[in-house]
Amino acid sequence: MQPNKHLLLFLFVLLCGTVTLSAQEDLITPLPIKVSKDTITAPLLPPNILNDSIKTDSVATDTVPKKQPLLLDKIKYKAKDYVKLSQKDNKIYLYDEAEIYYQDTELKAGVIVMDYVKNEVYAGRMKDSLGNYSQLPFFKQGDNEVRPDSIRFNFDTQKALIWNSRTEQQAGLGQLGSDAMKVYAEKTKKENDSVYFLNEGKLTTSNDTVNPDYYIRVRKAKFVPKKKIIAGYSNMYIMDVPTPVALPFAYFPLTTGRVAGILFPTFGNDPRRGYFIQNGGYYLPISDYVDLSITGDYYTNGSYGLQGSSIYTKRYKFKGNINISYENLVTSQKGFDDYSRTSNYNIRISHSQDSKASPNSRFSASVNLGSSQYYTNSLNQVNRNNSQTNTFASSISYSKTFPAYPSVNTSLTVSHTQNTRSEERTINMSLPTFQASMERIYPFVKRDEIKKGVFENINLQYDVNAQNSITTTEENFFKSGMFDDAKIGARHRIPIATNFKLAKYLSVSLNGNYEDVWSMKTIRRQYDAELEEVVTDTISGFDRFNRYSFGTSIGTTMYGTWNLGEDKKIQALRHVMRPSISYSYTPSFEQFYESYTDGDGEEVQYTPFETSIYGRPSLNKGSSLSFSLQNSLEAKVRDKDSTATEPRKVKILSNLSFSASYNLEADSLKLSPVSMSGATEIIKNVPINFAATFDPYAIDNNGRRINTLNIKNGGGIARLTSARINTSFSLNSEMFQKGGAKEKSDEEKQSDFSDNPFAMDDVRGDRSNFDRGSNRRNNANANENTPIYNNKLPWDARFTYVASYNNSNRQSEITNHSLMFSGNIQLSPKWEVGFNSGYDLKNKGFADTRFAFKRDLGSFRLSFDWTPFGRYERWYFFIGIKSSLLSDIKWENRSQR
Structure with a gap:
């Protein structure tokens, strides 16, 4: 390995020298050294040396799947x-x-x-x-x-x-x-x-x-x-x-939406009944179409009340509600002289069917029945506004139409009326009433042809009415005795008529009417010599009688116009008169009469059908002439607006009618009193209705009519025996502003009336829900920016004036003379005062008077309802959150009875 190191060092030096020499210009001198091939060869590596040097992992591949990224979508x-x-x-x-x-x-x-x-x-x-x-x-x-x-x-x-x-x-x-x-x-x-x-x-x-x-x-x-x-x-x-x-x-x-839950009660104290809770209970949505609320009241002296209500709705089918209330009223405590215990109940049902559900049949119900003193003696505060209710009325009906010609309309109705103020507490019921009527048909002409002349205009109809009429008292209501005096009967009627023109301007009509009356009860009357009195027996079983009548009338229309000139303020007058005279004849039906001999030996006639709910057959023949005259008078007045191209029409008399009759069969007093009625709106938006009765005959010292004309007795043509007048009108602050009040649409007028918390349901001004309209208005205006002070003081007022006069016996007495009024005054954008009262001008006294004060406190609502005097003298104070979510956070107090 030593020679190899020297060789590598030599090559490195040689490379550096070559580079150095190449950087010097004109100084490169080649060395005389020959390059010889290296005889040393590097050993080759075995082909599997890498694999042999790396140890294989004995653990198998991980079977757990790789973790997916947590972001499932693009950001x-x-x-x-x-x-x-x-x-x-x-x-x-x-x-x-x-x-x-x-x-x-x-x-x-x-x-x-x-x-x-x-x-x-x-x-x-x-x-x-x-x-x-x-x-x-x-x-x-x-x-x-x-x-x-x-x-x-x-x-x-x-x-x-x-x-x-x-x-x-x-x-x-x-x-x-x-x-x-x-x-x-x-x-x-x-x-x-x-x-x-x-x-x-x-x-x-x-x-x-x-x-x-x-x-x-x-x-x-x-x-x-x-x-x-x-x-x-x-x-x-x-x-x-x-x-x-x-x-x-x-x-x-x-x-x-609707969720089951507890309804939070109201707490209070009554000195006669102790501490109480009211209107606490539970709300249960039974299904998507029906819900149920069950609430109760409890007083520590033992008085209690239970209320159940249900609302049901199915779109395009029907809707309605059911309310049932029962109260057990305990006054004072046992052992005291003023202790008493009574019970009240009330049932209210309302059902209406959507017109789209069935075009040829319809079912509807409106039920309000219960104890006569329910609203007057009720413990619950929600019933206080109905304390002036005088009548309970109910009606449940099903009607069906058979459209094929001739079409027939049928209906089955159950009705009920109850006077809550009468001492007898009488209840009248119809269980049930069946009615069917066939459309008018013309037997002498094809259905779609034009009808001309007497015969082609002959037409007839058919209708039937059947009733089971019951009159009972509150004590016998829902007891078997209520059916003892039930009257069951039916009446079939076929009216026939025709009309035609006479001398081009006269309209003539002829008519006849046939009736067949069925009865399930008749009477038999006879004199009992032992008892020395007349005994009347009721006979159960079917019996019938019929009656018919004829009549004719002739009338025309006359027009009169007076042009006074276009330069006049009143440019023209137009008078329309519609006089008519009619004759009616009814024969005697003495065949349906019987007789008995009384204790004096005189023969007395009677009819077994005296108890028929459709009246009795006539014993005397009837033949009479009737007269009537209808008038209307209007004027064309130059418009105050100079840009108007047409004069303005003003109705001076929208109606002025006179009617009277002359009995041809009577032996005396043949003329009937003359009736007069009329209506005018000569003052814009102030309709005035009036009526009077005039008697052409004089009366004796006992006040009885005598067969002597009043004019022959030293009087006028006729005596004014009775008269009445009534009017109603509204005023508001907009009428007195520049430009006057703007004309509102029918929907706006209806909305104003329903939202008005002091609107009168009748001349007394009763109202069933005092706070609903005000809540809706407060919520609707919650986001409006209203100034704290304003130079305007919005107000509105409604007045109803009624007067009646009676002089049937020379008493010259005003029997009714009263003025009813109600209204609102908005003292500021947040303060509102309402009133509802009336004054009896005859008896010099106020009617049920009521004041209401309201204050919008933003999220809170404050109200004070006060009846300062009278039979229902009381006050009621309330402050609470307007939102229904926290409506149970409130404080209220009321006066005691």
């Missing part, structure tokens, strides 16, 4: 200012309007730093030279959105740390729609797609997301988006001031 990113890639830090920096998208995850922020080795991102705000922050992060995963100050998120584990997060959750489903719960937290840990853990959180429904007027502070909580928030110790803050409203733990449902 997309961009930024407005710059995108910087740092291979040293293994990070990507995005600045100004930075955005990252990965699967269903979206992240936007002012600054984003992404570690592509750890698959983590950090997002934060931008800070300008003045220290103001902008471009707060926006994080969205699926449907969940979070708006924090900063966030750290791992794409692999889907976990995140969030600082000062803000999110909004839609929850609840009620009459006013879904509400939004705002969730704030100083620090949030996202465990997975559906679970967040909050530290120092705030929950509120306030619309002000920066400075909420109230919030519930939770120290630690578990947050499941769109489902629930489970928190530890929580208490309410109002304007950042802590309140004693606190709970050791809390549960906040965030589900949308």
Whole structure:
């Protein structure tokens, strides 16, 4: 090996010298040394020496598959200012309007730093030279959105740390729609797609997301988006001031739609019944179409109430609701003189069928029945607005149409009426009523041909009405005795008519009517000599009678126009008169009468059909003439608008009618009183209706009509025996502004009426739901920026005036003279005052008077309802959160009975 080292050294020196010599110009001198071939050869390596030197691993190949990359999709990113890639830090920096998208995850922020080795991102705000922050992060995963100050998120584990997060959750489903719960937290840990853990959180429904007027502070909580928030110790803050409203733990449902749960009750105290809870219970959604609410009231003296309600709806099919209430009322305590125990109940059902469900059949129901004093004596506060209800009415009906010619309409109806103010507490029911009617047919002409003349215009119809009529009292209701006086009967009727023109201007009509009446009960009357009285027996069994009548009428229309000149303010008058005269004849049906001899030996006639629900057959022949005259009067008035091309039409009298009759068969007092009725709107938007009755005959000293004309008795042509007038109108602040009130559409008018919390359901101004309209209006205007002070004071008022006069016996008495009024005054954008009252001008007293004060407190609603005097004198105070999510956070108090 020694010669080899010398040889390599020689070659190295030779190479260096050659390079050195070649760098010198004109100094290269070749050496006289001959190159000889090296006789030493290097030994060759064996071909398998590498394999022999490497030991083979005795462990078999690993069967565990290689770990797939955790990122399952491409990460997309961009930024407005710059995108910087740092291979040293293994990070990507995005600045100004930075955005990252990965699967269903979206992240936007002012600054984003992404570690592509750890698959983590950090997002934060931008800070300008003045220290103001902008471009707060926006994080969205699926449907969940979070708006924090900063966030750290791992794409692999889907976990995140969030600082000062803000999110909004839609929850609840009620009459006013879904509400939004705002969730704030100083620090949030996202465990997975559906679970967040909050530290120092705030929950509120306030619309002000920066400075909420109230919030519930939770120290630690578990947050499941769109489902629930489970928190530890929580208490309410109002304007950042802590309140004693606190709970050791809390549960906040965030589900949308219908979810089973407890209905939180209302607490209070009644001096006659003790402490109470009201309207507490459970809500259960039975299916997608039906739900059920069961609530109850309990008083410590033993009084209690139970309520059950269900709402069902199937789109394009039907909808309805059922409400059943029962109350056991205990007054005072056992052993005291004023102790009493009564019960109340009420059943309300409403059902309507969609017109698309079945074009030829329909089922509907409207039921309201129960104890007469239910609303008056009810314990529950929700029934207080119905204390003025005078009548319960119900109707359940099924109708079906057979469209083939001639079409037939049929219906089956169950009805009920109940007067809650009468001492007898009478209940009238029809169980059931069957009706069927055939369309009008013309037997002497083809169906589609034009009808001319008397015979071709002859037409007839057929209808049948059958009833099972029951009259009972509240004491016998739902007892076997209620059916003792039931009346069952049916009436078949065939009206026939025709009409034609006479002398071109006269319209003539002829008509006849045939009726066949069936009855399942008749009477038999006879004089009992032993008892010395008339005995009436009721006979069960089928019997019938018929009756018929004839009539004719002739009428025309006359027009009169007076042109006063286009230069006049009233340019023309137009008077339309429609006089008519008719004659009717009804024969005597004495064949359906029987007689008995009374104790004086006189023969008395009666009909066995006196108890028929369709009346009795006429014993006397009827023959009478009737007269009527209808008038209308309108004027053409020059329009105040100089640009108008046509005059304005004003209805001076929209209707003025007179009617009377003359009995040809009567032996005296042949003329009937003359009836007059009319309507006018000579004052715009103020309709006036009036009516009067005039008697042409005089009366004696006892007030009875005598067969002497009043004019022959020293009086006028006729005596004014009765009269009435009524009008109603509305006023509002817009009418007195420049330009007047704008004309509203029908939908807007209907919306105004339904939203008006003091709208009158009748002349007394009763209302069944006092707060619904106001809640809806407050929610709708929650986001409007309204000034604190304004030079306008919006108001509206409604008035109803009624007066009636009676002079049938020269008493010249005003029987009714009253003015009803209601309205609202909006003292400020947040304050509203409403009133509802009336004044009896005859008896000098006020009707049921009610004041309502409302204050919009942002997230809270305050109301005070006050009836200062009268039978229902009371007050009610309420303050609570408007949102349905936290509607149980409230305080209310009411006066005692």
